[in-house]
Amino acid sequence: MSVIIQSLSRNKFYNWVYKNLFSSWVNTIMTIIAVIFVYEIGTFFLNWAIFNADFRTNFQGELITDRTFCSKNISPGEYGACWAIIYARWDQFMYGLYPIEETWRVNITYALLPLAIIGILFDKLPYRKLFIYFTFLFPFIAYFMLYGGPGLSTVGTNKWGGLLVTLFLGVTGIGLAFPLSILLALGRRSKMPIIKSLCVVFIEFIRGVPLITLLFTANVMLPLFLPDGVNPDNLLRALVAVTLFQSAYMAEAIRGGLQAIPKGHIEAADALGLTYWQTTRKIILPQALKIAIPPIVNTCIGLFKDTSLVLIIGLFDLLGIGRAALADMTWTKLYYEVYVFISLVFFIFCFGMSRYSLYLEKKLKTDNS
Amino acid sequence: MQTSLIRKIIFDEKSRSLLIQTLVIGLFAIFIYLIAQQTAYNLEKRGISSGFDFLNISAGYDISIRLIPFTSEDTHLRAYFVGLLNTLMIAVCGCILATILGFLVGIIRLSSNWLFRNIAYVYVEFTRNVPVLLQIILYYSILLSLPKIKQAFPIFNTFYLSNRGLFSPSPIFKEGFSIVFYSFIIAIIFTIFLKRFLKRKQEQTGNQYPIFFINSAIIIFTPILFYYIMGMPLEFDHPVLKGFNFKGGMVIRPEFLGMLFGLSIYTAAFISETVRSGIISVSKGQREASQALGLKSSFVMRLIIIPQALRVIIPPLTSQYLNLTKNSSLGIAIGYADLVHGFGGISLNQTGRAIEIMLIVMLTYLSISLIISLSMNIYNKSVQFKGNA
Numbered sequence: 001m002s003v004i005i006q007s008l009s010r011n012k013f014y015n016w017v018y019k020n021l022f023s024s025w026v027n028t029i030m031t032i033i034a035v036i037f038v039y040e041i042g043t044f045f046l047n048w049a050i051f052n053a054d055f056r057t058n059f060q061g062e063l064i065t066d067r068t069f070c071s072k073n074i075s076p077g078e079y080g081a082c083w084a085i086i087y088a089r090w091d092q093f094m095y096g097l098y099p100i101e102e103t104w105r106v107n108i109t110y111a112l113l114p115l116a117i118i119g120i121l122f123d124k125l126p127y128r129k130l131f132i133y134f135t136f137l138f139p140f141i142a143y144f145m146l147y148g149g150p151g152l153s154t155v156g157t158n159k160w161g162g163l164l165v166t167l168f169l170g171v172t173g174i175g176l177a178f179p180l181s182i183l184l185a186l187g188r189r190s191k192m193p194i195i196k197s198l199c200v201v202f203i204e205f206i207r208g209v210p211l212i213t214l215l216f217t218a219n220v221m222l223p224l225f226l227p228d229g230v231n232p233d234n235l236l237r238a239l240v241a242v243t244l245f246q247s248a249y250m251a252e253a254i255r256g257g258l259q260a261i262p263k264g265h266i267e268a269a270d271a272l273g274l275t276y277w278q279t280t281r282k283i284i285l286p287q288a289l290k291i292a293i294p295p296i297v298n299t300c301i302g303l304f305k306d307t308s309l310v311l312i313i314g315l316f317d318l319l320g321i322g323r324a325a326l327a328d329m330t331w332t333k334l335y336y337e338v339y340v341f342i343s344l345v346f347f348i349f350c351f352g353m354s355r356y357s358l359y360l361e362k363k364l365k366t367d368n369s
Numbered sequence: 370m371q372t373s374l375i376r377k378i379i380f381d382e383k384s385r386s387l388l389i390q391t392l393v394i395g396l397f398a399i400f401i402y403l404i405a406q407q408t409a410y411n412l413e414k415r416g417i418s419s420g421f422d423f424l425n426i427s428a429g430y431d432i433s434i435r436l437i438p439f440t441s442e443d444t445h446l447r448a449y450f451v452g453l454l455n456t457l458m459i460a461v462c463g464c465i466l467a468t469i470l471g472f473l474v475g476i477i478r479l480s481s482n483w484l485f486r487n488i489a490y491v492y493v494e495f496t497r498n499v500p501v502l503l504q505i506i507l508y509y510s511i512l513l514s515l516p517k518i519k520q521a522f523p524i525f526n527t528f529y530l531s532n533r534g535l536f537s538p539s540p541i542f543k544e545g546f547s548i549v550f551y552s553f554i555i556a557i558i559f560t561i562f563l564k565r566f567l568k569r570k571q572e573q574t575g576n577q578y579p580i581f582f583i584n585s586a587i588i589i590f591t592p593i594l595f596y597y598i599m600g601m602p603l604e605f606d607h608p609v610l611k612g613f614n615f616k617g618g619m620v621i622r623p624e625f626l627g628m629l630f631g632l633s634i635y636t637a638a639f640i641s642e643t644v645r646s647g648i649i650s651v652s653k654g655q656r657e658a659s660q661a662l663g664l665k666s667s668f669v670m671r672l673i674i675i676p677q678a679l680r681v682i683i684p685p686l687t688s689q690y691l692n693l694t695k696n697s698s699l700g701i702a703i704g705y706a707d708l709v710h711g712f713g714g715i716s717l718n719q720t721g722r723a724i725e726i727m728l729i730v731m732l733t734y735l736s737i738s739l740i741i742s743l744s745m746n747i748y749n750k751s752v753q754f755k756g757n758a
Binding site: 019020021023027030031034035037038191192193194195198205207208209210211212213216217220221223224225226227301305306308309311312319323335336339342343346347350351354 | 386389390393394397404407408411412480481482483484485488494495497498499500501502503506507510514695696698699701702709713717723724727730731734735738739
């Protein structure tokens, strides 16, 4: 019996290899080229990043405290990456200049964040309602934990940095943009010409200009627009720009969902005597948002990556902290270590989101057919 | 009577929508008025003057990357045009490179070879999930870690790669080269008419002509012919290492190369996905039917698959071009002198006219975006399915 199974599986394996790698002589040559390519790149990268790399200590066993201790700087040409810079700057990458004794507050917020998001992401979660309540509660908890309040010392946003700023801008920007984008999308499909044209002009304007100009505008011009007493700090200014930017893109994603709903649904709701808001809330939005989730997630990935632009207006997000670390004379010139590390962090978040979007697309397909 | 009027306003759709819109526009006007007043007050308080007269003041800074001559005595207006040209240059070069790379990767993604397919897949996932700004900075720092000018890396002994950029020979157009150039243009126009003529002839008689072969021969050989007739009016100025720098030739600076690589490698990942989904969207039956009709496989691709795939590819491709153009504003991070870096950054800091300058920059990007989407819409219409479907 087992012999048969073995031969079958071997057969399958041979078939697969033949079909995918050696089906013709062109294919065979391609396979050989690809194997050499993968081998060369792979060994180069692995040697650089792992096998020949320093982590906390160099090849002489000394703890690396600045770049002169890196193996590659002691005996050039033999050794690879020097990851000690990441260890040395770990706190800054995670929290920025947040006071070290207060970082537990950030850690708690980081730990609660998945709990706040999970309720939105999975609709078959047990006790989902509780999670959703927590989602609405979370901004207040996060504000209290991060900024401070009764019982906790205040930590100004100028001390925030690294992953904290990246996540803050990404999550808050998306959270605030969501309701705004629904209004914009509904407004764009409104029958009232003035409201419609206002929404169209807003959306198309924001989509037509680069985010960096919006960030500049918010940074330079927001203080000019506002009365004397009100002076939002840099992070808040960036948040305004990011939110407006994201809401325009998200509105377009939601509009796609709205357009996909058959007219009959709206007519049926009208015939039942539902008002506009009843129809919108109970009939249109639940369906439209469901269809629009994958494109919405895609805009979220885009926004998450675009938060790195705030370094240009002087905020220290993940990339900004990385550049600051490189500007420090003790660690300068370790570009690749820093950039590869930051890329990896962004990759993990963005790839995770894109996998989620794919999972949803698959689920929606089976749901509808 | 009065209650019925209120009832009418609330329950009648037309009057209600009129009311809401008046309210909205009223609130909007008040909002704008308040902001304008506050801004005027703030500007006065800070002693910032306004107006567009600054455009005629001399800029006082130098721009290293420029397509038109610029010195620090030139005006801010000229700085604007230098920046605009740099933005357009990186956008056009980036779009071309991204399209080529994107189509290549998109086709490799559909290759029958498992390894090739997955190498392309890894490339796509790794480039599109990492911020483009990070990639630009990364490629720029790689370019800066190239050998110094003294040890510049020669390519075919004509190009030299160093941390100051790519040094390459610059063409010198001598008298008569314009005729060669015009002959090239005329050859292209002629081939378009020839193609139409031969197509019509083919429809009438059924004879096939090697249109592609004839036309490429015309386009290639006409300029070469004129080049020799005019006595070879083109020479190259080769870069030669003298002292600490290269003399002669021209240099493609690392800022430009970093932007070019960053933008096109990033955008190509997105383009490859649209290309892949475009080709997949053409149903299998189309390929099988054309094979059953006895078409050669190159014809199947050219006449059946690609025209249908283009219909799906063009709209997302347009938005990728728009994204690339907007992302070209990131040059400020590595010092590429584009619109945002020079005019929107240095000019703004020198004159303090934030509102005017940001308005000009934003309107410029808006117009570029509009022009791209308009021209792509026209192209899109020409490839769309013609018929009643």
